[in-house]
Amino acid sequence: MxxxxxxxxxxxxxxxxxxxxxxxxxxxxxxxxxxxxxxxxxxxxxxxxxxxxxxxxxxxxxxxxxxxxxxxxxxxxxxxxxxxxxxxxxxxxxxxxxxxxxxxxxxxxSSFCGAAAALGAEYTLPGISQSVVITRMAGRTPVPDQESIASFAAHQATMVIFLSTGRLSELPAELIRGGYPADTPAAIVYKATWPEEKTLRCTVGTLQETARREGITKTALIVVGRILGDGYGRSKLYDPSFTTEFRRASEPEMQGGKETDAAQERSCNE
Structure with missing residues (x-):
């Protein structure tokens, strides 16, 4: 075998x-x-x-x-x-x-899981991002036109970018062209889970400067998205006002002072 x-x-x-x-x-x-x-x-x-x-x-x-x-x-x-x-x-x-x-x-x-662990990050935060784009910059190995960094950036989802540390002179401009503001939180994770692991938090606009300052040219992942910031919504899965298949709501879900019909009837099978 x-x-x-x-x-x-x-x-x-x-x-x-x-x-x-x-x-x-x-x-x-x-x-x-x-x-x-x-x-x-x-x-x-x-x-x-x-x-x-x-x-x-x-x-x-x-x-x-x-x-x-x-x-x-x-x-x-x-x-x-x-x-x-x-x-x-x-x-x-x-x-x-x-x-x-x-x-x-x-x-x-995968190293994209290791990078999240190193950052203490959750890629899918309620109200912020429920999707993760795993991609790379085009280089000697091309990327289909419809999968350009800019086209993915337009979705404002969490992005984990492989094999692109050597192209940081181009990456920030592509992210910004696609729709990420320059001050969007970002991070460079060098050799995630290795003994020499290093995490560098920055913004989209300072990615190149951060990598240059730390001498990082390869073997790193780039994470981009507001999931690296502080704001997010509470998960419904453990919300006391949310009925699931395994637990009845112990508190009513309130909107404008009234319990919603959805809170009485809906269930979550996550």
């Missing part, structure tokens, strides 16, 4: 229990050496063969996987975070399908 495993966002103990066990049983591990914490390789058996995919092409990675599979070995393709985000796994899976080789996927903790 070939298994794509999410290594987690950086800290060695943020790999899943399943992923940890798979590494312990592996005969072959091909890991994203530029991003995955090498400490995870200590879980591997001494006889396990380890390959650093940062030094390999897609064809070389596939060559190792296909050859090892035909020899009856257990192969782990270890990706950073969760492989579903910027993991380039689709092309690997499609190539394996053509060879009639089975594979499985073990999810991992």
């Amino acid at each position: 070939i298994t794509f495993v999410g290594a987690g966002s950086g800290a060695e103990d943020l790999i899943t229990v399943r992923g940890q066990q798979l590494l312990k049983e592996a005969d072959i591990v091909i890991y994203a050496g530029s991003l995955v914490n090498p400490g995870l390789l200590s879980l591997c058996r001494k006889e396990c063969q380890v390959y650093n995919s940062a030094e390999m092409t897609l064809e070389e990675v596939l060559g190792v996987m296909i050859s090892a599979y035909r020899e009856g070995k257990q192969i782990i393709r270890l990706h950073t975070g969760d492989p579903c985000l910027y993991g380039a796994i689709r092309e690997q899976m499609d190539a394996l399908k053509k060879e009639n080789i089975p594979y499985d996927i073990c999810p991992g903790v």
